[in-house]
Amino acid sequence: MCLWERKHIEAMKYDYLVVGSGLYGAVFAREAADRGKKVLVIDKRPNVAGNIYTKKVEGIHVHKYGAHIFHTNDTKVWKYITRFAEFNRFTNSPVANYRGELYSLPFNMYTFNKMWGVVTPEEAAAKIEEQKKEACITEPKNLEEQAISLVGRDIFEKLIKGYTEKQWGRDCKDLPAFIIRRLPLRFTYDNNYFNDRFQGIPEGGYTQIVEKLLEDIPVLTGVSLQEYQTANAARTADEQDSWDRLLYTGMIDEYYHYRLGTLEYRSLRFETEELPEEDNYQGNAVVNYTEREVPYTRIIEHKHFEFQTGEGTVITREYPATWKKGDEPYYPINDEKNGALYAQYAELAKKEANVLFGGRLGQYKYYDMDKVIRSALDMVKEELAR
Numbered sequence: 001m002c003l004w005e006r007k008h009i010e011a012m013k014y015d016y017l018v019v020g021s022g023l024y025g026a027v028f029a030r031e032a033a034d035r036g037k038k039v040l041v042i043d044k045r046p047n048v049a050g051n052i053y054t055k056k057v058e059g060i061h062v063h064k065y066g067a068h069i070f071h072t073n074d075t076k077v078w079k080y081i082t083r084f085a086e087f088n089r090f091t092n093s094p095v096a097n098y099r100g101e102l103y104s105l106p107f108n109m110y111t112f113n114k115m116w117g118v119v120t121p122e123e124a125a126a127k128i129e130e131q132k133k134e135a136c137i138t139e140p141k142n143l144e145e146q147a148i149s150l151v152g153r154d155i156f157e158k159l160i161k162g163y164t165e166k167q168w169g170r171d172c173k174d175l176p177a178f179i180i181r182r183l184p185l186r187f188t189y190d191n192n193y194f195n196d197r198f199q200g201i202p203e204g205g206y207t208q209i210v211e212k213l214l215e216d217i218p219v220l221t222g223v224s225l226q227e228y229q230t231a232n233a234a235r236t237a238d239e240q241d242s243w244d245r246l247l248y249t250g251m252i253d254e255y256y257h258y259r260l261g262t263l264e265y266r267s268l269r270f271e272t273e274e275l276p277e278e279d280n281y282q283g284n285a286v287v288n289y290t291e292r293e294v295p296y297t298r299i300i301e302h303k304h305f306e307f308q309t310g311e312g313t314v315i316t317r318e319y320p321a322t323w324k325k326g327d328e329p330y331y332p333i334n335d336e337k338n339g340a341l342y343a344q345y346a347e348l349a350k351k352e353a354n355v356l357f358g359g360r361l362g363q364y365k366y367y368d369m370d371k372v373i374r375s376a377l378d379m380v381k382e383e384l385a386r
């Protein structure tokens with residue numbers, strides 16, 4: 001029986017109730033607990049770790065909610081996360097498959113050479129400049145213009161347009177330019193998808209990191225905030241738990257019962273296949289399918305994240321999906337309309353005396369894992385200095 005379901009229970013007084021046991025909630029909980037705070041973590045899923053949850057399937061750590069590759073430039077964050085697991089030397093070098101033509105990612109000299117036969121950085125830059133001029137772009141106003149002015153029309157058409165429109169469910173002209181600036185562009189022969197100093201995958205998967213972060217902290221899984229509050233309210237007054245402050249890492253609009261409107265998200269559907277007869281399905285951890293006609297954006301072959309060579313493999317096809325209430329939200333859609341609505345919710349949040357919001361969903365931000373950790377550490381510091 002869950003702790004919260006027990007009929008007679010000693011009332012607990014917590015300093016923090018943390019809603020969500022993903023990376024943000026877990027880091028916050030750990031740091032608060034280490035400074036002597038009493039913390040309770042609850043999560044509506046049956047397991048901890050939010051979207052970095054990994055599960056062993058046939059000896060392979062499968063990234064259940066999409067591939068997570070840790071990378072950071074922040075030495076403190078790297079030192080922090082490596083306390084909880086050994087990281088391997090995995091370098092993300094996805095391959096883009098456009099109608100059977102293979103290109104290196106991110107956009108670098110290997111990509112330019114394959115696309116145009118150019119050999120020197122100067123030739124590549126000249127080719128991009130020529131295509132940018134043809135498109136008459138001076139100030140890029142959206143993702144399409146930004147992409148063409150960075151890498152030219154050919155790369156935009158073959159490697160960006162179809163993938164991006166599948167991923168976000170809208171035209172590249174209707175998307176903010178910053179999304180494409182996430183990807184490095186370099187005039188060297190270097191297929192590393194990230195520019196960061198530190199990169200790797202935790203040996204043994206991500207779930208153990210969260211489990212270690214939450215060691216000795218009480219965690220209730222399979223219970224939403226509402227369920228917890230309802231069960232708590234049903235107890236007699238002297239048996240009720242209480243808490244001083246609440247950290248909410250779920251969707252901020254959901255917390256407010258969508259009273260100002262619904263923020264949009266992009267969802268994903270994962271189709272995972274176990275292939276016991278195959279040892280090496282695609283020769284790389286990540287292969288992107290950049291043409292519009294293939295319904296998924298990428299195939300992940302999980303064993304390559306940990307350089308496993310044994311028998312059998314597990315692959316996951318990632319299908320972007322329209323999000324509707326009740327679906328898993330993965331990506332906030334940081335365009336003007338949603339930005340303005342979020343700003344209104346953020347105003348409400350500011351007025352809260354004892355509620356904090358954190359993480360990709362709580363702050364409606366396209367955070368990478370290292371930024372999540374940094375933000376959680378900063379929040380704890382600020383909190384405990386109060």
Ligand code: UDP
Pocket residue numbers: 096105159160161163164167179180182183288290
């Ligand atoms: N992108 C693209 N083609 C690719 C890979 C990425 O056009 O082969 C664009 C696409 O718009 C995507 C953005 O770059 O949304 C950011 O890609 P990233 O790999 O950072 O996305 P994530 O891993 O967060 O889904």
